[in-house]
Amino acid sequence: MSTKSDRRSFLKNATLLAGGAFSAQSIFNQAYGAIFEDLSAKYNAFSPSELAVQEDYWSTIQQAYSASSAPVLNLNNGGVSPSPMLVQQAVERYNQLSNQGPSYYMWRILDQGREPLRERLAALAGADPEEIAINRNATEALNTVIYGLDLSSGDEVIGCHYDYGNMMQAWRQRQEREGIVYKQLDFEFPIEDDDFIVQAYKEAITDKTKIIHVTHVINWIGQIMPVQKICRMAHEHGIEVIVDGAHSFGLLDFKIPDLEGDYFGTSLHKYLSAPIGSGMLWIKKEKISKVWPLLCNGQPKSENIRKFESLGTRSFPIEQGIGEALNFHNGIGAKRKEERVRYLKNYWAEKALKIPGVKVHTSLKAPYSCAIAGVSVAGMTPKDLETNLFSRFQIHTVAIPYRSLSCVRVSPHVYTRPSDLDKFVRALGILAAEHATQNMEEKGA
Secondary structure (H helix, E strand, O other): OHHHHHHHHHHHHHHHHHOHHHOOOOHHHHHHHHHHHHHHHHHOOOOHHHHOOOHHHHHHHHHOOHHHHOOOEEOEOOOOOOOOHHHHHHHHHHHHHHOOOHHHHHHHHHHHHHHHHHHHHHHHHOOOHHHEEEEOOHHHHHHHHHHHOOOOOOOEEEEEOOOOHHHHHHHHHHHHHHOOEEEEEOOOOOOOOHHHHHHHHHHHOOOOEEEEEEEOEOOOOOOEOOHHHHHHHHHHOOOEEEEEOOOOOOOOOOOHHHHOOOEEEEEOOOOOOOOOOOEEEEEOHHHHHHOOOOOOOOOOOOOOHHHHHOOOOOOHHHHHHHHHHHHHHHHHOHHHHHHHHHHHHHHHHHHHOOOOOEEEOOOOOHHHOOOOEEEEEOOOOHHHHHHHHHHHHOEEOEEEEEOOEEEEEEEOOOOOOHHHHHHHHHHHHHHHHHHHHHHHHHHHO
């Protein structure tokens, strides 16, 4: 009797879990519903920029992340952001459920949660749900488009030397295999002139140009590119635009169609804080049929966006954990999140600029950067700086020794405290002073 009762109880709970992220039984509602209601009532009168400096509000957000109390200070959220604990808990619950009977619970229970998830992602994106495909990361999303578009030998694609590495490699592979022409622009960032950037792409266009590939936020250095202006210019010349939104979606407050691109791919495990290994593809509805799926599908020329989800067996727990990340993100609000993270970036960068021997390689003006900034210390290579920050101060950054860039990339998140950034600035000061003294001694010798 007890066994049958336990089984009925488990099946009931499994059904609730399957749609739980968007129901009253969601982990977010249970753990944070009342808390966010209280925060909203208390801070509703604050504008996003005013709220950005209200530490009492953000301390609640910080406590939701286990990373906020980790022994290592993570300032490489631009690589992969940690998830709030409720997202981690959701993935664990769905994983436990799946392992009770994988083929049943994954395909017949959890798989039913994809359509509500598609609708919620579309709402955040400002898009039609029929334009949204759920996948594993920006590389998969954008490679789907890069390899899925019909191009012929001699057709030109314009990109930039500062696009993401996997995207550049994908275009180079098409160039090597099919004879397309892949042209890359060079820039000296930071640039605080949209028209200069747009003009550079315009001047590269010829009558053979078919595609412009543009990165919304340059991952190397944090430059925000004038995507909408580039798209409008490109469309005037009959050229399609692929937008890499890996570092913008879930951070900047925008709607994908407002960028006016034709294709958009992103990783959800960056600033949306969704489970690691989650991504999203957006294709303008009337263009879906012309894109071949990256993986085989029975109807490759279909107008159905789901043809891009033919992945076979996937991680349903990760996929469904995205829902709780959306709940948490929406509980904060997109514009509030953007203003807070930009405030944190400027908080440390403005202090760092006052340290002799320290250089910031990113614009601090709002239209041109948000979370990511590059910093260097005179006399230290990027790898030396990264290594010293980690080994001596337990601060994780990433070295960027790439083309004209020579710095470490720093990217805080909503769980980062100003006191954490004070620690980082102190470390920069110590290292800069040490190397200034060392340089003086070497000159004296």
